[in-house]
Amino acid sequence: MLDDALKGQLKAYLERITQPIELVPSVDESEASRDLLELLREIAEQSPKVTLQASVDDARKPSFVIRRTGSEVQVRFAGLPMGHEFTSLVLALLQVGGYPPKLSDEVVEQIRSIDGDFHFETYMSLSCHNCPDVVQALNAMSVLNPRIRHTTIDGALFQAEVEERQIMAVPAVFLNGQFFASGRMGVEEILAKIDTGAARRDAARLSAKAPYDVLIVGGGPAGAAAAIYAARKGIRTGIVAERFGGQVLDTLGIENFISVSQTEGPKFAAALEQHVRQYEVDLMTAQRADKLVPAAAEGGLAEVHLANGGVLKARSVILATGARWRNVNVPGEQEYRNRGVAYCPHCDGPLFKGKRVAVIGGGNSGVEAAIDLAGIVQHVTLLEFADQLKADAVLVRKLQSLPNVTIHTNAQTTEITGDGQKVNGLTYTDRTSGQSHHVELEGVFVQIGLVPNTEWLKGTVELNRYGEIVIDAKCHTSVPGVFAAGDATTVPYKQIVIAAGEGATAALGAFDHLIRTSPPQAA
Known part of the structure; x- marks a missing residue:
């Protein structure tokens, strides 16, 4: 899983661990589980303070817990935290192992003094560059306060949960089983939502x-x-x-x-x-x-x-x-925001694997989004209001070469439709003929500027x-x-x-x- 250079870097990082930690997997016979066990073995080989335990029977497979030996301090991952989340994995290893999170003394004290039991679950995708901020913030909070628990879940690997909870944008955070928030957040934003007295104290501090x-x-x-x-x-x-x-x-x-x-x-x-x-x-x-x-x-x-x-x-x-990001401002956009309407193809694209999506916008952002999505989804429909795409010629040629992309110019989006729970289509008008068309799909990515x-x-x-x-x-x-x-x-x-x-x-x-x-x- 890890090449020699990465192993060397990881070994150097793990020298900062001051307390022994255990890696506790939950696996089955799947290829993903075999990959996870290989990753955990390679991690354990890099430090004498890290041990790999026998597999336990957890509801999510593959998953694993990083646990401080003899304590309640732990962080849980469901899936293989590679890609953008590899940094989250390394930080979790260090922090569970006693290396302090880079937070101010004031924030650390606030986290430790929070009263209540909080079980967070964060659904992410490995290609999402917004997700690590949320994952790392909640992991740090769980290390500092054992009554805060956090599980990071790879949405692409646990599609059944994503479908059941109707997650159509990442990062998506649940607290004690209920939806909590979506999008990039740091420790301060999370604390403001769960520490009800924080805003008042913060206002007084700032005003002084x-x-x-x-x-x-x-x-x-x-x-x-x-x-x-x-x-x-x-x-x-x-x-x-x-x-x-x-x-x-x-x-x-x-x-x-x-x-x-x-x-x-x-x-x-x-x-x-x-x-x-x-x-x-x-x-x-x-x-x-x-x-x-x-x-x-x-x-x-x-x-x-x-x-x-x-x-x-x-x-x-x-x-x-x-x-x-500019909104397209048609019926259904706000109603289905984060339920099929998305604005970041890099973050949310993997959630639409094998599905049909549309991209609104034919500038560089829209065409780049369509190219990226075409490698993940079943089919991409790109709609541009003008009579031609406005993106750079090299991008347009690349888009036109893709077999699973349909391009409509002179297309005015008039409505994003859904079944009350999530997006199921998009309606547009051909500005040349005046004829209305409906496209059945599962996701709409808006890329029309700022x-x-x-x-x-x-x-x-x-x-x-x-x-x-x-x-x-x-x-x-x-x-x-x-x-x-x-x-x-x-x-x-x-x-x-x-x-x-x-x-x-x-x-x-x-x-x-x-x-x-x-x-x-x-x-």
Whole structure:
């Protein structure tokens, strides 16, 4: 299962284990079970502190438990955690073996003090780049608090459970047998949902913070670059964001960031965060801004109000809230979201293995999605509103060469249909003939571009008709002391490298503003 290089890396990692652990499998005669036993044997061979126990009879086969010897600390995997989840496996081995999770003391104490019994189950796919964040967060929580249990389940391997629970998007998390949440989450987001007093305590803690010279709203490439440039000026800098990395976290391959020939979105986001943390930047994640109150006078303090009730103050603000997937806005889309309607083919594609799906959108994202899905599903129907596909010619030629893909141009999607539980089809109108057509299928992937995350700014800063923040050459908005950068703005090309450059420009613009205005007397 593991090549020699990977075994060597794993052996080095397992030297960090301080307490003995046991690998307890549950297997049958299947090929997947044989593969799992081989993987566990190879892991056990890399450290004298790791032992492989005899198989037990668990309901899920193949599965295994990583258990700290003589204690209740354990983590469970159902399936073979390879692919994107191999890192989750390595971290679970280390943390069950006594290596502390990389969490703040405050978060660790909060996890340990939670009262109640929580059994989490996370359904993932090995190709999902969002899933490891959820798996690793819940594994760390279960290691710190034995009353929190977590099982990671490969949805592709346990299709019967996926069908029974009507899971059509990953990661999908269940708590004590009931649906809990879907999508990328970190420890802070999970704690906010299960620790009912956390939001109130968090709001009070945030509101008590001293004013910032520069407060950045958003943690994507633009926000990260702004934070680094601001902090290097020696001014008090803070970032508040729902999640660090932003839209980059939902990007699989990155091959056009200058000096980095190839990487993946989550790795790039992790590198951004690591770089930001090298400076004195107050990083506040799992926080959503919902109101901006500009300074009452020049040199005064602006306020950013958060969804949990907290209020942050700053002499200048940089808005870097990015963008999100655009909805097609037809009947059935919201009703069947995560029940057949999906937005990430890399994450959710394996759940539709052998099924029929549609991709809405003929740009690069849509055509790339259709190509990827064609290797997994039974058939792909691609629908493009315009009279021709807008993707790069090389991608279009590749798509047209695939035998299980049907392409419809001049196709206006009018409805996504379902049986009340999940998607069963899609209706579109041929814009040339006016004739309506219905396609029977099990999944719809929407790939029609982005919409800026600026609804909360309406009436505060000037927005154009697309909802983008209007900025000048120095990234200044219509409000004194408020700057903006990245995909949420009128900058014409939505690219990572451009967003990072705009973030640097915004920080320099904010610094220029600060040195030309007097600090508030009250600060």
